[in-house]
Amino acid sequence: MSAAFSxxxxxxxxxxxxxxxxxxxxxxxxxxxxxxxxxxxxGRIHSMRRLGRNAEAGGTYIGAGYKRVIATAARHGIRLIDVTRALEFFREQDLVLGTEIIRQAEWPDHPANPFPEGDRALMPWSYRRVLPMRENPLGSPDEWLDPKHAYLDISMRDWMRGLGLSDAAIDIAYSRNSTFGADAADVSALLLLFRAAFSRAQRALAPKGTLGYTAANGVESIPAAMAESLRRAVRLESPVVAIDSGKGAAVxxxxxxxxxxxxxxxxxxxxGVLRNIRIDPPLAGLQAEAVDRLRSQAITQVYLRPKTPFWELDGYAPSLFTDSLPGMVAAARSGSDPSEITHLTAWLTGAHATGLDGLGEAEAGQRVIDAIAAIRPAARGQLEFIGLHSWSGDxxxxxxxAWFGPGEVTRYAPVMGSPHERxxxxxxxxxxxxxxMxxxxxxxxxxxxxxxAQL
Ligand SMILES: Cc1cc2nc3c(=O)[nH]c(=O)nc-3n(C[C@H](O)[C@H](O)[C@H](O)COP(=O)(O)OP(=O)(O)OC[C@H]3O[C@@H](n4cnc5c(N)ncnc54)[C@H](O)[C@@H]3O)c2cc1C
Known part of the structure; x- marks a missing residue:
């Protein structure tokens, strides 16, 4: 029996x-x-409470200028905590190329460093963020869709080449643990310039010395409170499979x-979800093409508990930025004392992430543990798998x-969100x-x- 509500x-x-x-x-x-x-x-805010108070699988950091998120948290009495100190610890990670662990102090003079003079001290994960900040022609984030910036809707690789970087420098700056596409040829420079302009605007709005916040009791408490305050309860476990948009009503x-x-x-x-939903009349033209083609980043987080502080034995930073399966192994500090490491989160991106999707959680976790131990013998036998979340498998x-390839910002962004019938x-x-967020x-x-405007 199907029920019909209005x-x-x-x-x-x-x-x-x-x-x-x-x-x-x-x-x-x-x-x-x-x-x-x-x-x-x-949705993509998911506090993994079983792993510890602020072990987040999705949205975590609330920029100091997120006016809407901050106002919503305040309206619901949700306490935000300053995470500046915890974020600063993220800078303390060593680089792994192959099986070699390179300390940050060694990088400027390391033979594998292909960066130009003057930028050799920048670590790859910093360099790819610094460049779009430093070389950014957008006056404000919303300018990314201004036709005068359409010439920047080229690949990140071509944009970086235009700055005089060698292919080796582009590869090492962009293509390790990339969070948009697999390498610099995949993604539009305009998207990354928009992102950098947004970060810059956030910094300008932030109180001096503050990088951002998170919710004291897990970020999921924000959507939970929003849902709770609606007059009509959210109907859970109700996947939508089709939408008819007729003359008198949508069904x-x-x-x-x-x-x-x-x-x-x-x-x-x-x-990626809309693609599998039947819409009648169907979406058409560029909007239909965008729904079909817009890509979304594969990210899997693997949560690990260290049995001992093994990093004290080998003297490397607790966090590693690898170029292999474990991706970025970040020492998380989600307790009340930011100097205390609560767990490690391995962030796997792209093919490393999707490659684990077919495996059981425990087997996937073990592969990541084995890969870390192969790089870092001090970690052998010292890591316990405690959980995993695959966003591509969700x-x-x-x-x-979502991320845009070269040419896709100007082709899709202006039209892909237009209303379709009802x-x-x-x-x-x-x-x-x-x-x-x-x-x-x-x-x-x-x-x-x-x-x-329509009702
Ligand atoms: C790993 C990760 C880290 C992140 N870190 C940060 C961060 O630090 N700071 C930041 O600002 N942002 C961060 N983000 C991004 C942020 O979490 C998202 O931009 C934001 O939560 C997206 O919200 P949304 O409402 O657009 O989509 P979603 O949260 O995905 O909401 C869509 C909802 O639709 C539901 N749904 C899907 N299909 C159907 C269907 N057929 N029928 C009914 N319901 C359906 C889903 O279950 C979901 O609840 C991160 C995201 C991830 C994945």
Whole structure:
């Protein structure tokens, strides 16, 4: 038996974007029902409470200028804590090339360092962030879509070549543990310049000396409180499989065969999920192409507990930036004392991440432990696998975050979030001026404004 309900608006997806759209619509007296596929709200914000208070699998750091996120946390009485000290510790990691561990102090004069004179002291993970900051022509983040910057919608590789970098320098600066694409040829420079302009704007808004915050009781407490404060409870475990956008109403079909009629629908999940949802009439033109083609980064986090502080034995930094399977092995400091290492998180990206997707968790964890021990003998027998989250293997996320290839920013970004009949779209991939959690909030706000103009 299928039940038919009627609401002004149905929101598909209870991540920050969908919840912000729902909150803002409700505040204007609109009757909203939020449908969520999973048994929890928050989507790509996921506090792994079983691993420790702030062991986050998704969105963690709240920039000091995330106005919407910070205001929402304040409205719900959620305490934010300054994570500047913990973030500063992230700079203390050594570089691994092959099986060689290179201390930061050794890097400027190391024979494998291909960076130009003047930049040789920068570690690869810093260099790829410093360049788009230093060489950034965007006056403000929202300028990335200004046609005058379209010439920057070229590959990061070509942009870096234009700065005079050698292919060896580009490779080592960009293609190890890249968080957008696998290497610099994959990704649009315009996306990374937008991201850098957003970071710069965040710094300008931050109180002096503050890098950012996190939520004292786990970031998931923010979407949880947003959902809790809605008049109508979020309907959990209700995956949407199809949306008909007819003349009189939109009809949302759930996997349990229930159908819900609404005047408008907000689709607030990633394109990788939208791809598998039947939309009638179908999306067309560049919007359909963008939904099909926009890629999302494969990231898997593997959580490990050190049985002993083995880094004191070999004298290398507790965190390693490797060029092999374990990716970035970061010493996490999620307790109340930032000098205390609570666990290690191995961040695997791209093929290293997807390569583990077919394995059982314990086997995947063991492979990462073995790979760390091969690099660092002091870690042998000292690491215990405690958990894993694969974002590419998560059917409701289909990756960690969206990224644009060369040419795709100008081709897709201006049109891919346009309303389609009675369906409006939001999600971090559709923000025009923000990144990360703030992007999700921004896009949900925009969708609510679009709908209020129509109702
Ligand atoms: C590993 C990682 C680290 C990150 N770190 C940071 C950080 O430090 N700082 C920062 O600002 N940002 C960070 N982010 C990004 C940030 O978490 C996201 O940008 C933001 O949470 C995305 O919110 P969203 O609402 O757009 O999408 P989502 O959170 O993905 O919400 C979409 C929702 O839709 C649901 N859904 C999907 N399909 C269906 C369906 N068919 N029917 C019903 N519901 C469905 C999903 O279950 C989900 O709840 C990180 C993300 C990841 C993955």
């Amino acid at each position: 609401h002004d608006v149905v929101v598909v997806g209870a991540g920050l974007a969908g919840l912000n759209a729902a909150t803002r619509l409700e505040a204007e007296g609109v009757d909203v029902l939020v449908l969520e596929a999973q048994a929890r709200v928050g 949302v079909h759930c996997a349990d065969a229930s159908r819900i009629r609404a005047r408008r629908v907000v689709f607030a999940a990633p394109f 059917p409701w996320a289909a990756g960690a975050w 369906i409006h779209f939001c999600g971090e991939h559709l923000a025009l001026a923000s990144r990360g 703030e992007a999700a909030m921004e896009s949900g706000e925009r969708a609510s404004i679009e709908i209020l």
